[in-house]
Amino acid sequence: MLRCYARKANLLKPSGGISGLCPSCIATPAGFLFGDSVMREIKVREGKYAVVFNCDYCKKEHRTNRSHYWRRQRHFCSTECYTDFQRWCLPKEEHSRYGCGHTLAERLIRKNSRSALNHAIQQGKIKREPCKICGKAAEAHHPDYTKPLLVEWLCFPHHREFHNLQRLVYTAEKGASGE
Incomplete structure (x- = not known):
């Protein structure tokens, strides 16, 4: 369904074509899709100018x-308009959280676990250790996010290598099981 940028009206005609103007906004869908916002400059004070434009999503000045x-x-009046534009106009594959494979509850557990570890490090309860493989400066790896203070210390390259191997094992198991 093709709707106007403010989602006030359906732009599809009953006959099957697309109406050129939204009856409530008096705007074409092309302006929304291609971002042709109108702008003008105004003088704020001596040597200082501002730009006045219409938001590409809600068309407010x-x-x-x-x-x-x-x-x-593209030009938006607020982060809300920007996020609404992204949610409505971009395909879901281009959304920042698409396909990450974790539910909202899992992401919350992971976030809280990382936060608890960072607080423990700042308070001196846990001390950063070198990489357990090569001895370089390391970052924390949580094998189990339900135990936030139980971590393995791996440097950046070994941490990535560990996750890549884990991903390969997962895809091999998935392929062997026939899913």
Whole structure:
């Protein structure tokens, strides 16, 4: 279903075609999809200019400084409009959390486990150790996130190597079981 950028009206005609304008917003879908926001510069004070533009998602007028405006290809009035735009316009494969393989509850357990370990390190309850393979500076690896203070210390390359091997074993087991 093709809708206007503010999601107020359906842009599909009953006959099967696409209506050019949203009756509630008086806007074309092309403006939303291709980001042709209209901008103008205003003088704030001596030697200082601001840019006034329409948000690419909600079309509300917003003001920002020149450098911020020209660094961006798309222009939004708030982070809420930006996230709504991403959620609505981008395919789900391009969303930041797509396909990570962990449920919200699992991610929360992992986050809390990392946080508990960082607090224990800051309070001096746990001391950072060198990599158990090569002896270089290491980062923590949680074999079990339900035990936040039980960690293995691995340097960055060995940590990545460990996870890559784990991934290979998982895919081999998955292929052998016929899933």
